[in-house]
Amino acid sequence: MGELPVRPDDLRALAGLFSPGIVADPYPVYARWRTERPVARPRERLYVLSRFADCEAVLADPAFGRVEENDVRLAPGQARAVARRVVARGADGVSARSMLQSNPPDHTRLRRLVSRAFTPARVRELAPRVEALTASLLSGAPDGPDGRFDLIAGLALPLPVAVISELLGIPVADRPRLVAWSDALARSLDPGFLISEEDRARQREARLEFAAYLRGLLPSRRRSPGDDLISALIGVHDSGGALTEGELIGLCMLLLIAGHETTRSLIGSAVLALLRHPAELAALSADPALVGPAVEEVLRYDPPVQLISRFALRSAEVAGSTIAAGSFVVMLLGAANRDPALCADPGHFSVRRAVARHLAFGQGIHFCLGAPLARLEGAIALRQLLPLLPRLRVCGEPEWKPNTVLRGLEHLWLEQAPGAGAGVR
Ligand code: HEM
Secondary structure (H helix, E strand, O other): OEOOOOOHHHHHHHHHOOOHHHOOOOHHHHHHHHHHOOEEEEEOOEEEEOOHHHHHHHHHOOOEEOOOOOOOOOOHHHHHHHHHHHHHHHOOOOOOOOHHHOOOOHHHHHHHHHHHHOOHHHHHHOHHHHHHHHHHHHHOOOOOOOOOEEHHHHHHOHHHHHHHHHHHOOOHHHHHHHHHHHHHHHHOOOOHHHOOHHHHHHHHHHHHHHHHHHHHHHHHHHHOOOOOHHHHHHHOEEOOEEOOHHHHHHHHHHHHHHHHHHHHHHHHHHHHHHHHOHHHHHHHHHOHHHHHHHHHHHHHHOOOEOEEEEEEOOOEEEOOEEEOOOOEEEEEHHHHOOOOOOOOOOOOOOOOOOOOOOOOOOOHHHOOOOHHHHHHHHHHHHHHHOOOHHHEEEOOOOEEOOOOOEOOEEEOEEEEOOOOOOOOO
């Protein structure tokens, strides 16, 4: 056990991970981190992990959590940066810490209350509606003379937006605004140096508008609760009471953003991977029972959340190195999921893997609350796309969003493969 040396070169390498050319295929760079510097210390109080076992261990270890803005161990620069973020988040009266940003016991209470309303039964009941929405979106797929279809605009984006909006009871007419706010806020997860002043202003505005919008929805739901999740969240309480208005708004924002940005990436990446691996598409078409394993394999192979971080609440040991209290630990999930220690030939996409273990939904107390819903949507979308895919091919280069943390396709244009007959459908 010991202290790792700080390597300034790794700081440049870390910044390089966020350069625009990387987003289309960050995996060769991740492989270098994993093999050459699996536990890296680019500067004081900053560690980068890229092996599956190390990331899994940190996520399960209560020594690592979320940073509190008044933590005395923060260096002055860090403290200022954290305080700025928290103040910006709380400026609109919304709880500055969503469930995702909080530590126990706050996190335990919030998660318990939300889990009472967002139950597995509620997710299961959504299946017929997800089927119907998928069918209707695919039937609307343009069948124009050029037979092109943008999978993202046509299905991968509107499906999760419709599902999470219906779940929360957001009127159809309001959904485009929700997507715009969510897009702006998703970008805020990227490191500060990537975010322009213009983006920052857009994020502030989006947050204020989003919060005001949700606040406006609450009184009518309180007066006459429906069977939507917002009404259910208003109604839940435990011995500590109900959710405050700020907590409710923060939670709805989290669910709306987390509920669609990532699922959109899952559906986009699934189609891209299958069209790039015809033998796997053929295997899936021959045995649709593989749809569930295929969804897990996409999550392993190309996870929508590429990195997450934790704060060392006390000093702890990771892979034989001491990580001092007050350090930040970045976990490269995209690298961890392709760790050769996890599965054979991890860079190969195979829907026939017996077990596709992965960290795409995180691990430990913050394990994705929406995982069952994401899996349901991914499986239904794939099952309905399956008869169409063998006749399609990717048209041009896939276009990626600039986001590094919440990575995903902006557009994926599909066209008929030669000899496949006219149109997408
Ligand atoms: C493929 C789709 C999805 C992926 C890859 C994904 C990924 C993740 C990850 C990695 C985390 C943990 C972050 C961390 O530990 O720092 C997380 C947490 C969370 N996710 Fe998801 N997510 C997806 C879909 C959804 C959906 C559909 C919803 C809601 C309907 C949702 C709601 C949440 C919530 C509320 C948390 C916070 C849980 C907590 O702090 O206890 N997610 N998600």
